[in-house]
Amino acid sequence: MIQFKDDIRIRQRHRQTRVHWAHVWFVVIGILIVLAAFILGYFYISLAPMRQAENRVQKLVRDKTSIATVTQVSVDYRKTTTYAVLGQTASGTEKVAIVRHNKVKTYNRSEGMSDSQLKKIITKKYKPKKLYSANISEYQGVLVWEISYKGADSKLNYLTLDFKTGKAYRAISGM
Known part of the structure; x- marks a missing residue:
């Protein structure tokens, strides 16, 4: 009978040292959710x-x-x-x-130029890999398009084009 009790104690100690991976994953996922909530809250408040x-x-x-x-x-x-x-x-x-x-x-x-006319001018003349933005603004008292795009050399480029004609006022290449 005593031998039987010792076997039970050995088995119980062995069970206590076993890691339940479901618990570990639950804790990790909980920490990630709390961390994501803090990050989103930070951006919400900062913006x-x-x-x-x-x-x-x-x-x-x-x-x-x-x-x-x-x-x-x-x-x-x-x-x-x-x-x-x-x-x-x-x-x-x-x-x-x-x-x-x-x-x-x-x-x-x-x-001014329509969005499609603007896109046609930009793709034909500047051949962008990717167009990031095209916004209307004012430059030296004139209404203009402010455009940012990735050039053929994969560098960032900026354009300031006349709102009506598409004439370039300034171009900054290769940033």
Whole structure:
């Protein structure tokens, strides 16, 4: 009988040292979920000023122009902060509003090149591997397209093209 009890004790000690991998994975996944929540919370809080500024600009544009529906907001930090707001009036006319120092200038979107015309010019003349962005802005008092793309040499390039004609004002290559 005593031998039997010793066998049970040996088996019990052996079970206690065994690792249950399901528990380990549960703990690891729990830690990853908590870490992801902290990272997402950090980015949400850190981007709050941008969201507030964008909401302020949208409200300003709706109050001071005929734009009723905002479809896109882009920002340019060249010398001063400049916002470009694309939207539609109540009648459906597409407009562009440039906001700088709480002053708003509006332009008809139809006066400039369409997205397809712009893309055609860029692909034909500059042959990008990848087009990153094409935003409307203001440069030296003129409405322009600000374009960033990956060139054939896989380097980052910037273009500033005239909004109406597509004429290049400046080109920065190979960054």
